[in-house]
Amino acid sequence: MNQSSVNQITDKKPIRTGLSLYKTGRSPYWFAQIWVGAEKKYYRKSTKETSRIEAAKVAEEVFESLKNQKVSFASVVTKQLCNTYIDELINLQRMESGKGKSSRYARDDENLINREEEGIRAYFGRRDISKITTKDIRIYFLFLDSRRDVPLAPSTRNKYRSVLSKLFRLAYEEGAINKPIIMPKFEEKRDNPRPSFNDDEYKHLLDTIRKMADSKVRIEGMHIDNEFYYFVVFLTASFMRPVKSEIFNIRYRDIEVYTNPDYLEIRVTGKTGYRSVRTMPNAVDYFTKLRDIRRPKIKEKDFLFFNHFPNRNTARDNAMRCFDLILREANLKKTKDGQNRSLYSLRHYSLQTRLIKSKGKVNIFVLAKNAGTSVNQLERFYLRHLDPNDDIVKNLQTFGN
Numbered sequence: 575m576n577q578s579s580v581n582q583i584t585d586k587k588p589i590r591t592g593l594s595l596y597k598t599g600r601s602p603y604w605f606a607q608i609w610v611g612a613e614k615k616y617y618r619k620s621t622k623e624t625s626r627i628e629a630a631k632v633a634e635e636v637f638e639s640l641k642n643q644k645v646s647f648a649s650v651v652t653k654q655l656c657n658t659y660i661d662e663l664i665n666l667q668r669m670e671s672g673k674g675k676s677s678r679y680a681r682d683d684e685n686l687i688n689r690e691e692e693g694i695r696a697y698f699g700r701r702d703i704s705k706i707t708t709k710d711i712r713i714y715f716l717f718l719d720s721r722r723d724v725p726l727a728p729s730t731r732n733k734y735r736s737v738l739s740k741l742f743r744l745a746y747e748e749g750a751i752n753k754p755i756i757m758p759k760f761e762e763k764r765d766n767p768r769p770s771f772n773d774d775e776y777k778h779l780l781d782t783i784r785k786m787a788d789s790k791v792r793i794e795g796m797h798i799d800n801e802f803y804y805f806v807v808f809l810t811a812s813f814m815r816p817v818k819s820e821i822f823n824i825r826y827r828d829i830e831v832y833t834n835p836d837y838l839e840i841r842v843t844g845k846t847g848y849r850s851v852r853t854m855p856n857a858v859d860y861f862t863k864l865r866d867i868r869r870p871k872i873k874e875k876d877f878l879f880f881n882h883f884p885n886r887n888t889a890r891d892n893a894m895r896c897f898d899l900i901l902r903e904a905n906l907k908k909t910k911d912g913q914n915r916s917l918y919s920l921r922h923y924s925l926q927t928r929l930i931k932s933k934g935k936v937n938i939f940v941l942a943k944n945a946g947t948s949v950n951q952l953e954r955f956y957l958r959h960l961d962p963n964d965d966i967v968k969n970l971q972t973f974g975n
């Protein structure tokens with residue numbers, strides 16, 4: 575069934591002049607449709623009833639409330655406010671989060687909606703949703719750009735666009751607007767290379783960490799020590815993201831050690847949902863050394879890294895600050911093209927190295943699944959700049975056994 579047929583009116587029942595009920599293929603509920611002559615427009619409201627008899631009673635109540643201009647009229651008009659549908663969207667997405675969707679599904683959208691002064695609620699919340707146009711949305715993006723030294727990053731712009739699209743689709747399904755609003759189109763985003771390291775830079779980074787550990791450098795309640803060194807090399811050997819839901823959320827009980835070949839299997843519930851990560855062989859050695867540092871106090875529920883910070887946001891933030899200090903000490907903060915490196919650069923280096931050093935033999939579908947990303951992302955940011963060589967050509971021409 576296509577989009578237009580789903581939203582077509584399937585049943586319509588007149589009740590009295592200016593008042594009727596209708597249904598669409600998308601919703602099981604009857605909607606009340608009321609003609610308000612003073613406004614020269616229809617007001618539509620879901621009755622939340624599947625029974626036509628019960629829906630007619632709700633429609634009569636709404637109709638009568640509209641006749642009282644001073645009291646109930648304002649409350650019905652409130653149903654047209656953008657805030658009404660923003661709240662409904664948030665509630666729906668909270669119910670979906672963690673149930674087939676990422677646990678961050680609702681929270682990420684709410685951050686965009688509720689930002690002070692420039693969020694979707696602050697800008698559109700008190701406006702009549704039926705009067706917002708594509709032009710208004712385009713002006714909103716110009717407003718967002720005007721508040722920054724540089725325009726919104728394409729990825730951030732697309733996140734705002736996605737939330738607005740969901741918001742107006744919901745309003746359409748509820749009958750608040752007559753047709754889906756067209757989202758403005760923007761220039762296709764340009765892919766920038768991910769800030770990473772080359773092999774010499776990575777070795778220099780590790781040497782710098784060891785020297786700072788010997789000097790017992792401390793920042794924000796965290797030492798740059800052997801644990802921090804193992805944290806860095808473990809990230810590189812595991813392809814994980816340096817975020818709260820991945821590397822900072824791993825506990826000892828989430829890890830199984832395997833041999834022949836040597837690897838760790840790590841249960842991760844991260845940015846893209848649950849996955850099972852298989853590491854490079856050297857991760858086993860780093861894991862063993864880290865475990866030996868803590869014996870005999872280790873508990874299965876302990877976090878693998880920086881367990882002395884129960885608040886994992888604090889652990890993440892302090893690790894980021896330490897790594898930034900290390901980058902500056904090693905004179906590696908910026909790449910040759912001026913991009914700032916961060917903890918994420920270790921993941922980029924990990925993927926880049928695996929692709930290059932496999933000499934074309936790594937299965938990119940397996941690598942993408944293991945890293946919790948997509949083949950499209952690997953192609954756009956890593957494979958595009960790989961130099962062709964004989965090994966890659968041989969891999970291209972290889973037949974399975």
